Amino acid sequence: xxxxxxxxxxxxxxxxxxxxxxxxxxxxxxxxxxxxxxxxxxxxxxxxxxxxxxxxxxxxxxxxxxxxxxxxxxxxxxxxxxxxxxxxxxxxxxxxxxxxxxxxxxxxxxxxxxxxxxxxxxxxxxxxxxxxxxxxxxxxxxxxxxxxxxxxxxxxxxxxxxxxxxxxxxxxxxxxxxxxxxxxxxxxxxxxxxxxxxxxxxxxxxxxxxxxxxxxxxxxxxxxxxxxxxxxxxxxxxxxxxxxxxxxxxxxxxxxxxxxxxxxxxxxxxxxxxxxxxxxxxxxxxxxxxxxxxxxxxxxxxxxxxxxx
Numbered sequence: 001x002x003x004x005x006x007x008x009x010x011x012x013x014x015x016x017x018x019x020x021x022x023x024x025x026x027x028x029x030x031x032x033x034x035x036x037x038x039x040x041x042x043x044x045x046x047x048x049x050x051x052x053x054x055x056x057x058x059x060x061x062x063x064x065x066x067x068x069x070x071x072x073x074x075x076x077x078x079x080x081x082x083x084x085x086x087x088x089x090x091x092x093x094x095x096x097x098x099x100x101x102x103x104x105x106x107x108x109x110x111x112x113x114x115x116x117x118x119x120x121x122x123x124x125x126x127x128x129x130x131x132x133x134x135x136x137x138x139x140x141x142x143x144x145x146x147x148x149x150x151x152x153x154x155x156x157x158x159x160x161x162x163x164x165x166x167x168x169x170x171x172x173x174x175x176x177x178x179x180x181x182x183x184x185x186x187x188x189x190x191x192x193x194x195x196x197x198x199x200x201x202x203x204x205x206x207x208x209x210x211x212x213x214x215x216x217x218x219x220x221x222x223x224x225x226x227x228x229x230x231x232x233x234x235x236x237x238x239x240x241x242x243x244x245x246x247x248x249x250x251x252x253x254x255x256x257x258x259x260x261x262x263x264x265x266x267x268x269x270x271x272x273x274x275x276x277x278x279x280x281x282x283x284x285x286x287x288x289x290x291x292x293x294x295x296x297x298x299x300x301x302x303x304x305x306x307x308x309x
Contacts (some may be wrong), residue, residue: 083152095146096153102139103156106132110164117168117175122230125172129227132164136220158201165223166197173245176230181238189242192249197222200252213257213301217294222248225291234284247295256298257305 082088084096109132117125139157143149170190177186197219207215225248234241278286 081151083150084148085150086147092146092148095142096148096150099139099143099146099148099153100156102135102142103153103160106135106139107160107163109135110160110168113164113168114171117172120175122172122176123233125168125175126227126230129164129169129172129223130231132168133220133224133227136161136164154205158205161219162198162201165219166194166201169197169223169226170194172230173226177238177241181242185239185242189245189249192246193222193226196249196252203253210257211260212263213259216254216256217248217251217258217298219252222252228287229291232284232287234288236288251295251298254298255302257301258294258298259301 084092086092109128113125113128113132116128136157139153143153170193173193174186174190177189200216200219203215204218226245229241229244236244275286275290278289
């Protein structure tokens with residue numbers, strides 16, 4: 001450390017010029033005369049002086065942070081990413097167009113659900129939202145079946161979900177609560193659904209995928225629950241409905257694991273018998289119990305995973 005600091009001070013004190021009548025070029029730097037003998041005795045240099053090349057000096061010389069990069073910036077044009085990866089045959093293009101048509105259908109139905117709800121028909125708007133859920137599931141299934149899944153399709157699906165389930169669903173819920181609940185409370189509940197849906201969709205786009213469980217209630221399922229609740233007209237007080245909407249919104253951004261539909265379908269048939277019979281007796285009560293059971297399953301699975309970890 002002592003030698004390196006001494007050598008650095010020498011570099012800072014060097015001068016460029018003439019010595020003993022010899023002309024120095026622009027790349028030679030000579031140490032002062034009075035330091036030569038001292039450094040010769042210490043480091044064994046010869047008497048004629050110490051000549052350093054530019055590479056040695058630049059290796060230890062301080063660099064000003066104000067200096068910009070010396071490397072040239074690559075101005076080459078960016079490569080265009082194809083919308084449809086793989087072979088772009090007419091058949092694959094038709095399949096790709098069909099899949100994206102389903103996504104656009106979900107988007108258009110969501111926009112019309114907003115218009116219908118604004119005209120005072122929340123139940124009809126809820127039915128349009130249920131159709132959005134159908135088309136949203138259809139585009140993903142067709143993309144996987146036809147082998148035309150692409151990053152473009154994933155982004156299109158996310159934007160359509162935000163419009164249909166992040167905006168249309170809160171508007172439909174607000175329209176259904178109009179007149180029976182305080183307007184500020186209904187507005188806050190609708191805003192919670194929109195905000196949590198945006199967070200949920202953004203997190204889903206950047207998070208690693210789990211083939212078994214969802215991290216939080218998916219936006220599509222939350223919108224389906226809200227739409228079905230409005231369509232069948234749950235006989236609940238307005239405050240209970242607002243609390244349920246807020247709870248469902250927070251469940252979307254929670255970290256609790258919720259089973260995917262594919263796993264629910266594989267449940268034993270006898271487990272589906274009770275909801276089927278209950279729907280024949282009282283569909284509203286059965287729907288409410290199924291929703292509550294699904295929401296509670298997330299924390300229970302989370303506790304089970306922590307105990308078995």
